[in-house]
Amino acid sequence: NPLEPIPLDSWRLGAASRLDLVLRTPKPGQKILVRDYFPAEIFNLAEFEAEGPERRLTPFDPAPLYASRLPEADPAAAEPQAYVFGAASDSIASFIDALDPNDPMSKVILDDLCTASRTFWAINKKSWPNDGHRNLPPPLARLKAGKSYRFTLQNATPHPHPIHLHGHTFKVLGSSKRSLPVHYADTVLVLPKERIEIAFVATPGKWMFHCHILEHLETGMMGYFANT
Numbered sequence: 001n002p003l004e005p006i007p008l009d010s011w012r013l014g015a016a017s018r019l020d021l022v023l024r025t026p027k028p029g030q031k032i033l034v035r036d037y038f039p040a041e042i043f044n045l046a047e048f049e050a051e052g053p054e055r056r057l058t059p060f061d062p063a064p065l066y067a068s069r070l071p072e073a074d075p076a077a078a079e080p081q082a083y084v085f086g087a088a089s090d091s092i093a094s095f096i097d098a099l100d101p102n103d104p105m106s107k108v109i110l111d112d113l114c115t116a117s118r119t120f121w122a123i124n125k126k127s128w129p130n131d132g133h134r135n136l137p138p139p140l141a142r143l144k145a146g147k148s149y150r151f152t153l154q155n156a157t158p159h160p161h162p163i164h165l166h167g168h169t170f171k172v173l174g175s176s177k178r179s180l181p182v183h184y185a186d187t188v189l190v191l192p193k194e195r196i197e198i199a200f201v202a203t204p205g206k207w208m209f210h211c212h213i214l215e216h217l218e219t220g221m222m223g224y225f226a227n228t
Contacts, residue, residue, distance in 0.1 A: 005062060006181045012037060014162025014189030016212040022062045025050045068184065070169055071146075073199035078148035081141065085163065085190065085211065086156035088122040088220050120219040121211065127220030128210075140223040145204040152197055155190040161216065162189045163196075167207035170200035187212060202227045 005022070013019055026032065027050060034046040121127065129137055143149060150173075155161055164187040172183050176195040190196050202225075210222035 004068070004183060005065065006183060012189055014160065014187060014212065015214075016162055016164050016187045017185070017189065024056070024060045027054065028052060070184070071201040073148040073150070073171060073201050075148075075150065075199065078150040078199055080150050080152070082124075082152040082154065083140070083209075084124055084154045084156050085161050085221060086122060086125070088120055088125070088127045121216050121221035123209070123221060123223045126223060128217075128222040132222075137223075139206070139226040140209060141225055143202040143225050143227040145202050145227050147202055148199065149202060150197065150199045152195055153188065153190050154195045155192055158192045160189055160191050161211040161221065162187050162213065163210070164212045165200075165207065165209050167203050167205055168200050170198040173197040173199055204228060 011019055023032070025048075030050055032048040032050075033044055034048075036043040036045050123140060126137075126140065129135070151170075153163055166186075169184050169186050170188075172180060172185055172188050174180055174182070174197050175191075177191060177193070180196075188196055188198065204227050206224055206226050208222065208224045210217045
């Protein structure tokens with residue numbers, strides 16, 4: 001993905017997301033923390049502590065990065081489409097909503113359900129079938145290659161979903177719940193009850209579109225686009 005430098009204090013990554021950091025170590029004795037926010041309690045994955053004399057006192061000014069060579073989506077001409085990531089049925093949706101996402105037992109229950117040999121999750125109420133790798137289902141949509149699209153990604157569940165689109169790098173435009181800088185990505189973490197806006201130019205081919213939590217993907221939260 002092309003990069004545009006963004007000043008950060010923190011950043012939450014979902015499965016399959018990547019983050020390139022250019023940083024200046026803090027003052028001696030100060031720490032940098034890498035944390036996992038997925039468990040009920042925040043867990044420190046790594047901790048870096050600065051020590052010794054300061055090596056550089058000049059302003060932090062990283063070298064410029066190469067310019068993006070991606071085709072830029074045209075917001076005025078972009079076709080809007082909406083995709084809701086939720087449960088495969090209303091009864092399952094009601095059951096999921098009743099689970100406290102901060103309760104460790106909720107994750108145990110969901111893990112048990114997500115390893116069952118049936119669909120559980122869906123995109124726009126369409127679940128990827130158990131035999132989808134042998135019998136390809138219809139696409140979520142047929143997009144026109146070279147055309148601009150603006151997608152609204154809505155998470156209708158109380159659980160986070162890192163949404164990945166194959167074959168494209170899209171521009172994340174904003175969120176309904178938090179302040180997000182405009183940036184390029186191929187995976188975006190959609191938080192519970194959040195809507196994310198993305199824009200891109202479609203490329204030709206058949207491209208998968210799915211949650212990158214594998215048990216969610218395996219039990220239905222996957223589809224594809226057929227672009228011509």
